[in-house]
Amino acid sequence: MRRRVAVDGRARGHRRRLRTAVSLPPGRADPGQFQVRSPARPAGDHHVPRRRVRPPALRHSPVVLAKRAATIDRHSGGWLPLGLGIGWQKEEYAAVGVPYRDRGRRLGECVGAMRALWAGGPASYQGRHISFDGLRSLPGPESEVVPVVLGGDSDPAVRRAGRIGDGWFPYTIGPEDFSRQAGLLREAGRTEDAVEITVWTGSFDRARESDPSWVRGFTEAGATRLVIAPRIRGANGLSGPRGLAALRDQADRYRATVLEKLS
Structure with a gap:
């Protein structure tokens, strides 16, 4: 239609x-x-x-990024959309000590881990690349969530x-x-x-x-x-x-x- x-x-x-x-x-x-x-x-x-903050997600610890995003979101009254991408330069990954391989899975885990932290209370997350248990992240976002906008136009993205x-x-x-x-x-x-x-x-x-x-x-x-x-x-x-x-x-x-x- x-x-x-x-x-x-x-x-x-x-x-x-x-x-x-x-x-x-x-x-x-x-x-x-x-x-x-x-x-x-x-x-x-x-x-x-x-x-719209759009960092290459895999250059950042999801725990640190979740806290930064939540802080900006709270100061802005809930106006922050967090844009994330995985980048394309192998040299960039090498410079920050992050493997280029399996970067898509790492991004997925980054998003899942941050959402667990934004939900409030002691948060736990278990993934192949990211794991933590009983972690509190304060302050939390204005409404317990920061919208995650993903970039890319390849089929996997x-x-x-x-x-x-x-x-x-x-x-x-x-x-x-x-x-x-x-x-x-x-x-x-x-x-x-x-x-x-x-x-x-x-x-x-x-x-x-x-x-x-x-x-x-x-x-x-x-x-x-x-x-x-x-x-x-x-x-x-x-x-x-x-x-x-x-x-x-x-x-x-x-x-x-x-x-x-x-x-």
Whole structure:
């Protein structure tokens, strides 16, 4: 059945919402690091900057990373989505003393261990690579959970996101490949709302980032959160005198010129 997206951000026939986010482009920061909610944002929210922390998970102890993420989440009032990936450089793994082999399993165990720690009380976890028993991690996150967003567009990465992720955020992927991998994501058999799908359409073709016909290929395949790159320089750029006000205007224009045309 053809999927249609309503202007108010709700996908017709689905309970999922279409949202936009703004991110700093490559060369300035990671595409997921600076984000704002629009159009579906909490009451009283005036496009508050939102950080998406995306460390290569296997370079960090899950115990230390769980505490850091929970601390940021609590200070931000529950606004932290934790993006994780396994990286690709063997040299990077060697530099930190972590085996490159079996990195997918290590990431899965990292996520499981952190969720055990976030649940409160003495936590225990037993895996092939990560084990602990009776461990307390304080402070805990605002609502006893930090959403975990997994990256990658290879088949193993997508299947992993479908099994254990709260979100999936691929990079430099076109609409045809995105549609195919979104279908693979759903083969995990979880409910449609279980994994929020984020995409930066401009990561594949920056010139078409604001082309509704291009963006539609992603939303009809299941994307419910869109990331766009902000204007940085000039009077109406993020580094200009208007600062975040200019960023807010850009997000609103994107909603008017792109999202409204997707209905």
